[in-house]
Amino acid sequence: MRKIQEDVVKWGVLGVGNVCEKKSAPAMKLIPHSLLVAVMRRNEEKVKDYADRHQVPKWYTEAVDLVNDPEINAVYIATPPHMHLPLTKLAAAAGKPVYVEKPMGRTYAECKEMIAHCEKAGVPLYVAYYRRALPHFVRIKELLDEGTIGEIRTVHVNLKQVLTPDVVVHLENNWRIDPQIAGGGYFFDLASHQLDLLDFFFGPIVQANGFSGNQAKAYQAEDVVVGSFVFESGVMGSGNWCFTTAKGAEIDEVIIYGSKGSIRFETFGKGEFILESDSQETKHFHVELPYHIQQPLIQTVVGDLLGTHVCPSTGNTAARTNWVMDQLVR
Structure with missing residues (x-):
């Protein structure tokens, strides 16, 4: 079942730090039917530099501006974990599928809330546990x-x-x-x-x-x-x-x-x-x-959104890991 209406996944990335230099975001331009359209970082100098070096057409300094860009139909949240919940809520409210970095949240409770927001909005939620696809x-x-x-x-x-x-x-x-x-x-x-x-x-x-x-x-x-x-x-x-x-x-x-x-x-x-x-x-x-270590998993995300593959790492599977960590450290 297709999860976006278009034939191409057009990514917007929130938080282009170290993980986006090699591991993840560059692969979005290499996968068939996938484009890296826009990136966001609060520091204007750094986000412009990233966009220039990686040939990304658009850049923003505010998350809400990127999420509301009508050209973008999927959002990758590459920030530290404390921002995963609020940014997932923001993207889901805009009707955009979410691919979020790991760990999914700071706690199992945050993960459950992220799942609830995406389910309410009717958008899929994926998590970057890329070892499932290596x-x-x-x-x-x-x-x-x-x-x-x-x-x-x-x-x-x-x-x-x-x-x-x-x-x-x-x-x-x-x-x-x-x-x-x-x-x-x-x-x-x-x-x-x-x-x-x-x-x-x-x-x-x-x-x-x-x-x-x-x-x-x-x-x-x-x-x-x-x-x-x-x-x-x-x-x-x-x-x-x-x-x-x-x-x-x-x-x-x-x-x-x-x-x-x-x-x-x-x-x-x-x-x-x-x-x-x-x-x-x-x-x-x-x-x-792979040179871009997340590429195999991102390819399954793209396929899942287009209805040709199934992604093995979802909000539901990733939340279970947070539950286990909560139990082990409590």
């Missing part, structure tokens, strides 16, 4: 669904990062560790990708419990989280996240254990994973990641 993760899901490692028993997430000097030095400019803006710390920024990916593989998490703390006292947000969770399918899992670990102890690893083998991968690494199974030798899979 080729190596799609391949992992296929292997899991095919039963390559048998019945899934458990999954373990282990993410450790060093507290780098620039985090403290540039504290006032680092919104990712300001709970008022981001909802939490790096856990909300990074673990959200991992938890959403597990939702993609196994379906919704229906129980989650955890502990969080601020051990290093370098900033206000939590810097360590541990927890466990149970999926609707019966799969059980655990996670251990620490963002102030010792140098040399960094790790990014997810391991899925089945009755006949295992799959392990890095969430934030290369397009690789390792398959070990009872019936064959260890296999290493590698695929090249």
